[in-house]
Amino acid sequence: MKYLVGCDLGGTNIKAGVVDVEAGEVILSKSTPTLARELHDAVMARMADLINEVIGESGVDPELVLGIGVSAPGELDMENGLTLFLPNLPGQWHNVPLRDTLSKACGDRPVSMLNDVRAITLGEYTFGVGRGVDNMACYAIGTGIGGGIVVHGKLVLGIGGTGGELGHQTIDFNGPRCGCGNYGCVEAYASAPAIASMGVKAVQQGLTTKIAELCDYDLNKITPKLIAEAAEMGDEIANEIYRDAGEAIGTGIANTMVTISPRKVVLAGGVAAAGELLLAPIRDTIQKRVFIMPAEEVEVVVGELGSDAGILGMAEWASQQLDL
């Protein structure tokens, strides 16, 4: 039996779980909020507590828990075990020795690190919708648009783990500025804030839309979820917003398809919960754009592991790094 801990440091929550990697099963997982006021030392102390807690409560012999995988939303120095830039986390994460700090606080177990969406990619590839295919891509649509790719059955890291940043493909070289510094990235059109801001604009412009009623004319309440609700009530403006977002994501996916010619493309992240509302315009866009490879043989689907994908992926990653 191979047990490993997968842990995800997120902008909202810290999550940790003990995973039976052979069975692809989370034995026990728990989460705790990432408190905005805390600095990195306090956050790491709570991460370690959470990890030790799930190990203790899982019922698994602690001796059999062989390692820990930790994902974080941003740039990491995987070689030296440091966080470099975690844009959506408070608490000064530049050059923080996350790997060694956690290892020391968690029974000297070896710790491996990975970007959070690469973790989801590996989770869905190993245990979820990607099982058994050679090439796969994952788009995680939330505060930003992250990604990950698997080629020849193996997660693609590239230089310093930066492979798979699919949200930062340019789809309009004259497009709007993206948070990354580039112009016309997929993320600039279809991240959760980009979708919400389309809803805000519609209400501000006084368009006839259910978004206005649903948010009670409080623009701060407009989220992709609220816009999806409006769309499901038949609201044309809300539908258009998802069509625009789906077109941007679909164009990014079309680029990924002509590049790695994958069998599956997986959508994850909060915005993917919109399901068909987003999938339909994505599929339309692919059909309109991809002629050079057999697009009809590529499945575009929402991931099946939900919020466990990252935990499972990190346990698998830790296992791979230890050559277990």
Add this chain to the structure above:
Amino acid sequence: MKYLVGCDLGGTNIKAGVVDVEAGEVILSKSTPTLARELHDAVMARMADLINEVIGESGVDPELVLGIGVSAPGELDMENGLTLFLPNLPGQWHNVPLRDTLSKACGDRPVSMLNDVRAITLGEYTFGVGRGVDNMACYAIGTGIGGGIVVHGKLVLGIGGTGGELGHQTIDFNGPRCGCGNYGCVEAYASAPAIASMGVKAVQQGLTTKIAELCDYDLNKITPKLIAEAAEMGDEIANEIYRDAGEAIGTGIANTMVTISPRKVVLAGGVAAAGELLLAPIRDTIQKRVFIMPAEEVEVVVGELGSDAGILGMAEWASQQLDL
């Protein structure tokens, strides 16, 4: 010693060479024009003659020539050894059994097929500028813009060998129609015909440019090479044309960089002969667009094998397919 034949069926010439795969050396190569009036049977007969000729004249014991790799510019059914769609070749190439026909005519040697730019990619990766890196991309800029990628040290085929069609990434989702059916592809901006047509337009508009003098006001004479000559004479319009083309190719490369995070990006094909004229705007574009990965660690260079890249790549491919 491992000897294999690499053969390239091109729109202009057929080329074949006997290759010492261990040394990465072309022992002898020859070429013959692809005659526009010939149908596929006649072309295949001449391909076979050329292959048998180079084997005979190479001085290598024919018994030691273990297989043949043949590349073609378009879509292939690699499993069944058929050509499917070769847009730039005359002579009806739909569903033509290229593999078995050549094998029969060339001493029953096993024949492997591959897209022509994937062959160049593998050649540059194995024997050229790509030696020793994990991830690499190749853009071949000619009549169209083809491509190829290597990930985890292995050529990426994807579904039916369609991986690596980097010229058909969308860089402007409202852009002009591309030959493939999509809109706003890199190829629509920066293929040889696209570059030439920018030159034609400049002369037609009566702009003050050396292109007009160099072509003697005969628009049919305007080629990327002629425009490059004008640019090197300091012509501003000609320089602008290469800047525009370089920006489009650079945007495509930027997308490839955030996707596979390669160590090298190789330019090949006739237009790549423009060298710095094209490389400078490509590098500028990358610097303006790529922030999410360490762009400064990626080398963008012209391939070093020139017109031998495809022959070498196909010999290597044949060797890999035979598990030699």
